[in-house]
Amino acid sequence: MAYLELNNIYKTYGQGDHATEVLSNINLSIEEGEFVAIVGFTGSGKTTLVNLINGLLEPTKGEILFKGEPIQGSSHERGVIFQNYSLLPWLTVGQNVFMAVKEAFPKKSKEELNELVAEYIEMVSLTPAINKYPKELSGGMRQRVAVARALAMKPEMIIMDEPLGALDALTRGNLQDEILNIWGKDKRTALLITNDMDEGIYMADRIIPLRPGPNATLAPEFKIDIERPRDKTKMNDNLNFKETRNAIIEYLMDIGNERKSEAKEAFVLPDIRPKDFVYQFK
């Protein structure tokens, strides 16, 4: 039995003549302990898919099974890391995480909860900032808080919706490693939604492209057969890496070409030179 299973999922927004089918015929099955990445472009329906899986939206058709049971609403069994951090601005870093663990473990004592908070904040190296408010933190630090908060609830499955999209390359690389560490240590199941194919290759066991919407659907998967831990520099020597990466890029390029061929009337560029400013100013 698959850990998470999506069977023939359709999602339509609007009604009647104004209905737009965002997702159609989505089938996906993720095994326990697996790390799966879904790569899609802007506007392809990625976030709709995430919200269906975490229970914030209901599919128009089809069923989503989590450990064999249909999903009903959101649950802290499935922890989500959103792109926009979603921290409460009036709570400190510690309080933001505390609130989440209190919800997830109502029976634990305050001391136990505080220990848990401290442990996960330490894990994302934010102990010095535990009493700061979100507005006093950089984007990268805020996203670390969101990561700590999601993981401190010890969800059985981590769902990430472009979690690192807004960060610069260096911070992004560090957080990728932190997420991988935690995933590897506790052997959680992870689903990553991203528009960065290289992030998918670095982190996941399987990459599944989402073909752009409307009527977005999942494309055939690519298996990433590269030993862990992976090294971003050394991977470039790995034949398997090169072949898989090229295959994915080509596949995505083909999708792009299909989209381009639908272009409308073309404007013709007149053959005319700009006024020559360089010589004018000499």
Next chain:
Amino acid sequence: MSTLTANKKSTRFTENGIFPSNEVMLDLKQLKKVYPTPKGDYVVLEDLNLQIKKEEFVTIIGHSGCGKTTMLSMIAGLNSISGGNISVLGKHIKGPGPDRGGIFQAPSLMPWMTSLQNVMLGVNQVFPHATKAQRYDIAKYYLQKVGLEDAFHKKAGDLSQGMQQRVGIARAFAIKPKVLLLDEPFGMLDSLTRGELQDTLIEIWNKEKITAVMITHDVDEAIFLADRVIMMTSGPKAKIGDVLQIDFERPRTRKAVLEHDDYYEYRKHLIDFLEH
């Protein structure tokens, strides 16, 4: 692939052999930039020497905050020079000029104008000798190139960030500057759109024989576009740490570049520089 051979001597225009040109377009000599702070002077760039040939395409990579943008804005003439000098075709620059066009991270559009009017603003300046119809054709051509044919008459303020950025790109392309300065222009776009715009950029660069200097975070973009990739060390006192010559023949196709034997060697070299 047929468009790429193992031939290491790169020739950009095989039919007439113009390239590599030996004429120096941009010359940065002993360039220095100091920002005064309450705690004393902060030296962003020091001893930076770089020569860019006419019609060359150079990409610059380096960590955030290393001074890449500072360097580019100094070339654009928008930021004062603390030491050394910058010359364009042998003449020291004294300020901004239409010979150096720029596309920056954030689009600087007039929000109350439509996307077409925003592009026309630039086109009218550099094509005073063209007919009105020709000028509109130029603006529309480039707006379509960046995928905005449905948004000609939308106000810039009503467009999404990504779409605004594309208007800025169309405007810079349309005025065909001698030197095109690009500061991570595609950073906020998704990879598919980014690929399309890279192709458009190369097409225009090739056709108009412009010199291009582009800052990017994307290693693949840096290799695909450039004749040379400049790696900048982390600041303070940033300078050029390493230079990688990209010897792929042009015109390049993405597929051929990816399948070239040297591709992943180049990629490794750049990632290695950035990771360490």
